Amino acid sequence: MAGREYSEQEQANLEVVKKWVEYYNTDPDRMVQEVYAPDLVVKTMGAGTYTGHDHFLKVERDVLQAAPRRKFRLDHVHVDGDTVIVEVALLNPDAGDDWELYMAAVLIVEDGQIKFDRSFHNIGSEYPLWPGLEDADPNKPGA
Secondary structure, three states, X not given: OXXXXXXXXXXXXXXXXXXXXXXXXXXXXXXXXHHEEEEEEEEEEOOEEEEHXXXXXXXXXXXXXXXXXXXXXXXXXXXXXXXXXXXXXXXXHHHOOOOEEEEEEEEEEEOOEEEEEEEEEOOOOOOOOOOOOOOOOOOOOOO
């Protein structure tokens, strides 16, 4: 991020991302309720779409129950206006000390909260679906 001056909006959006990571790692309920807009849309490619605080809270609580020591590690941040692109590693020590799932997310921030979150995971045979997300998508048959 060195060498570029950010607008006031971009600086504020970087602060939102800092809170996003901090609260994900310490208080997922607070993350959902304070960092995400009430009418949020989270689309996790290959793992479902979540809308609104109630739905997203349930998903995050399911994940926390399945992987109680999971954390985010923020690797890179790219910001342009209301769009923030983050590259993170999801860590799950319960699956092994070296277990990491790489993810990129395109976040659209409106009025100081994340309104849209499009996340892309490296899910496959080597990295199965993130624990707790098995039943997260209400549009999945049988859900």
